[in-house]
Amino acid sequence: MPIDILMPALSPTMEEGTLSKWLKQEGDTVKSGDVIAEIETDKATMEVEAVDEGVIGKLLVPAGTENVKVNAKIAVLLQDGESASDISTAAAAPAAESAPAAPSQTEEKPASSQAPVPAEPKAPAPNDPEIPAGTEMVSMTVREALRDAMAEEMRADENVFVMGEEVAEYQGAYKITQGLLQEFGPRRVVDTPITEHGFAGVGVGAAMAGLKPIVEFMTFNFAMQAIDQIINSAAKTLYMSGGQMGAPIVFRGPNGAAARVGAQHSQDYAAWYSQIPGLKVVMPYTAADAKGLLKAAIRDPNPVIFLENEILYGHHFDVPKLDDFVLPIGKARIHRAGKDATVVSFGIGMTYAVKAVAELEAMGIDVELIDLRTIRPMDLPTVIESVKKTGRLVTVEEGYPQSSVGTEIATRVMQQAFDYLDAPILTIAGKDVPMPYAANLEKLALPNVAEVVDAVKTVCYK
């Protein structure tokens, strides 16, 4: 059967073009790859190559014809043993009448024929495990809790290893990996060169091959060098591969401001990473949460961003002494129950919130304080349940104010619990400036306890 040669598209947005020149004539033999014509759009001139072999039986569109629709028949190719008489009358139909075989991508479908967008599936996070009565509580620093979490998971799973700058012989820039080299050796505790972009990619590649890397960034400020690998490679591969392979990897390290280290070392990335589908984002406050959630992050088959804080590393908290203390990612924790107003915070933001709540208690305002713990997936149901009870909400974080985690919470609470709100939601965040170095300015740039107290009083109209 003769083969129809169709007007090709140069790009998905092209609808028609000019057939400027025929380079083959009727009766010419063509091989695949031969240039048979030139077509032109407002953007480019392109050659049309033959795909099939044969003899040009008929040119249906004369050279110089403008506005030839994509997929219109422009010529007919005869196969071995065929002659012009084999060309059916249908094939010789006027060229302007296009016969679009393919779904046109530029065609606007009426809204009603559009498939309805399916609802996003929601899986509620499991509750925290019960801690058996009489379990001994051990006071330890966040630093020790993180180290123990890694050591326990490395003992349990040969595929878990830690890599990063100064994690091995130096024992960690902030001593989080203290002792790991001595216990697990250089094969599993890997010092890297100062090469964030490269070693993040190496980590993701190793994870794609089935290992379970813990990649430590000396600070998440340096992970800006690696953010392409974190987002484009780690977060998106599972989806782009149709579920065939993903990256079971933990990126962890201190995030946000420490003290007096200036603008380039003081940024909080919670809101940034929380925007990315395919990532989980954890930001613990207490040592118990740090331990239980880091163990969960290492076991998680997905890429997890684990945001720590240099100032919190030295804080002491009680941690249950259990053989295997693992907490669910995606579940908020009610730090203190209350009835008058809800405060939501996470990570170091909790330090301001905890102090503010104590001051407010002395003033007779009973605040429910929620530690979000995980930023993505976000446990909004716990927040909404609380707001239904209190009718008032304040969020607290150190990050920049625009498009912050707090503004996200405020939007969703407004959409899902509008009728329960008795006051506008207030969001306390860092100021909209790069972090200054001067001690007085740095203090001003960060949130403070008085701001939180005032905000709660404001939403309580007190």
Add this chain to the structure above:
Amino acid sequence: MAPRKSASVSSRKSAAKPAKTDFNGGAIAEFDRETELAAYREMLLIRRFEEKAGQLYGMGFIGGFCHLYIGQEAVVVGMQMAQKEGDQVITAYRDHGHMLACGMNARGVMAELTGRRSGYSRGKGGSMHMFSKEKNFYGGHGIVGAQVSLGTGLAFANKYRGNDSVAVAYFGDGAANQGQVYESFNMAALWKLPIVYIVENNRYAMGTSTTRATAQSNYSLRGTSFGIPGMQVDGMDVRAVKAAADEALAYCRSGKGPIILEMLTYRYRGHSMSDPAKYRTKEEVQKMRSEQDPIEQVRARLIEKGWATEDDLKAIDKEVRDIVADSADFAQSDPEPDVSELYTDILL
């Protein structure tokens, strides 16, 4: 008093670690009849597949970006002939040829190009993002250079597990200027990771020729400062590729660390489908096609040696055309993904 300054300078000079130089890349593998026929068939399959993909793109069945491998077929086919089970392959976005060479089926690749549910990524990846765990093909990456670090990670996993697999990471002359390539070279050399870095030098990074984009256009020397040996290979001759691949893979498997193969090759088509390729002359393209075409070279040898008749080759051509036509029919009739797929495969 001793001249402290000069003493300290000389004491800081570390022993130079020159790249191993006894690779020249000029070897030609001896192919027997079966091997020549296999190479011919594999390269032809890629060529016909790509021509069909171009046609489907022109008809609007394939959307977005579509980068064709036509002209470069000998590189992946020669490499694949030297690899063994368990070796991993990773590349950038000009990836259809690599997938077919890895043994991924034409239907699955073509259906992914048309965004259908039976595509390798269930229609969610497209031309630039396809993977096959089964065939050890790790993508298909759209960010220029990212696959070099990822491939180094695959090699890291091989070393960690103590197996003797080698990772093969392909990138173009354009990607060779990305910083993370050198970060990866450094780590791979430092840790002696089993990886063959393949620079597919097709002379143009999109529309910029190597002479306009690079200070050192001999890419086989790009590992010199890390002590990584390299060789330039005629990437249009599948036998030369195979010979270099044999050497490189043996070097990696023996635990000596990474090696670079610069494949001197050429793409006949534009960078992507919408590239009119005005940055080079038609004569240049035509000269490569008529004098160095990788498929024609094998074809000429087969005929000359009497290893195949025109009819034999026609039969192979027909078999290949049938596979490609079948994949194209399949890719046009397979349904689009179910709408419920929108929210699957984001998290496990």
